[in-house]
Amino acid sequence: MLTVANLTKRFCPKQGVEDESFTIQEGEIMGLIGQNGAGKTTTFRVILNLLQPDRGTVLWQGHPLTKADYNTVGFLPEERGLYTRMSIQDQVVYFAALRGQKPAVTRKALPQWMARFNVKGKLTDKIRDLSKGNQQKVQLIATLIHQPKLIILDEPFSGLDPVNAQLLEDSIIEMKQNGASIIFSSHDMANVERISDHLLMLRNGETVLSGTPDEIRSQFGNTRVRLRSPLDRATLVAFPGVNDVQQRGNAYELTLDNEAVGHDLFKAATSKGYIPEFSQEPPSLDEIFRIEVANHE
């Protein structure tokens, strides 16, 4: 279990993090979202002991992270950190050895990991000869191959196409099922929403949102409707309680004043019987993210 309590680390006003608190249980995934410079990387660095916090504590299994815990940590830095002249195998074996895993164990496990992430290349290929996406995958393998218990992933999805992003999501879920505590940051709200048990949104170092994805979304009410019906645009714009109408193909996306407007809208849309689509939901995380950013500006 990772416990971060009242963590503050300031570099200059508006940089770093302020009074950040969260807990990640074993087998739990936490998604950290926020704009560039919101304090995500700072949070990771403080957890890893690369930075000393000004205030607050970081406890891993009830004690501060020490040298003895390094072997149970898996860390993926935001930018690639690989020796470009080394072969894939040497690279992964070395990083795993630094985390206390014997080279023989790594060598045995590596082919499976390569296959799982669909890395294009042989074990003996040099890192610099790989594409950016494949380098990213090798970095991920190096982060996860020693079966860490505390996994910290800084922008793991950046640079991956949807197919590979799915492979990564699957691996993260598997690590979670093995009882790891996982924290990751991402700009892609879809990834975050799908796999996170808990969400934390930072803005200029301050925590603006915290909770499960459902909790956070429901705070904003079921005020979004997606509709395909005989009602035309003019009717929808004029409908009482509808604030905004956007056409998406042959469907409309509406923003409502409050949840109750949805009932009236449903009645009106179905007055002539069957309609192919009506869904009323809270705003997506993507939207909430944008709302929050706008609110604090």
Next chain:
Amino acid sequence: MNKFMVVTRQVIRKNIKSPAYLFSLFFPVLIIAAIALFAFITNKTNQTPTIAITSNNVALRNALVESPTHGDYRVNKAISTERVAEKRLSHEKIDGYLNVTTTGQTVSAVYRQRTNGNSLDSDTLKNNLNTLKLRQAAQQLGLTAKQLQQLFAPASYKTQNVAYQNGVVRRQKSNQQGANLVVAFVVTFLIYMFIAMYTSMIAQETATEKGSHIMEILVSSVSPVTQFFGKVTGMLALIVLQVIITGIAGLIGMQYFNHNISFLGNFSFSQIQPGMVSVLVAYFVLGVMLYTVIAAMLGSMVTRQEEVSQALSPLTTVGMLAYVASFIAVNSNSLLIRIGSYVPFLSQSLMPVRYAVGNAALSEVWVSVAIWAT
């Protein structure tokens, strides 16, 4: 496996696999091989001449044929008459022949050689002939072998070089100084070479890690102190490897070329002043270690690889200055040189040379080493 060893092994493995390092590692071997090849080719084209010896004095001729040749020529023993020798010479079977004529006390010899044959270094042949003639004359005069030896024993002649230290004469045999200086020069050059090479290697290594986020992974895996000393230890292991290979190549080269290069022929390890070896080893170890550690620190201060050479330039400049100053130190014992030989970063080049020429006593050397070590 402990993490210190993991880091150390990694540094060694990575560099052993790099072509640049391998090239520098085997560079001395290549040089020796190139020289050997060159020597081989010149030897091929300039072979030992085969000659014949003929004479009207059969006893003298046989004695001359049996005299040691020191590899300067080969004698075709089957040819004993001038007629046959001339015929063989015309058929280019031999490179030349010596015809010795004795008339009474006079011995005269004519060496006839082909202009297109292998040329003869005639010194040995002349000496052999003279020795035989002397022996003959001595026999006729009734002198014993001992008397003969006495007659021709040369007078003893030696040069002594002296240096004064606080009014006290320090004595050094002249050949000792020569050998000392050779070794001191070779070692100061090696120190300089190693410093230049390994400082940039280790600084590159640390800068690469810092520049690309590898450092974040490393520091969250091992403590920075373990990491740093693991790196330095790995580098030192590489240095030891290179010293061994260079040393072996040097020794083999010296053995091989002893006869070919007169300078090396006069050189012998037994001539080196006792204490010289320990002085050189001490400076080598201290010099290379200090520079390596400082270079690693400088490398870790920059964030990009391009800045490495810039960060290192003060260090390499100092190393180069010290190396250049070591040439001045051979002939000068000025205050500046004397002070420099106590200052770390400089003394590894200056003190061995000063000690070699006898400008510094062993005690001064150890003071300088002690300053270094602290």
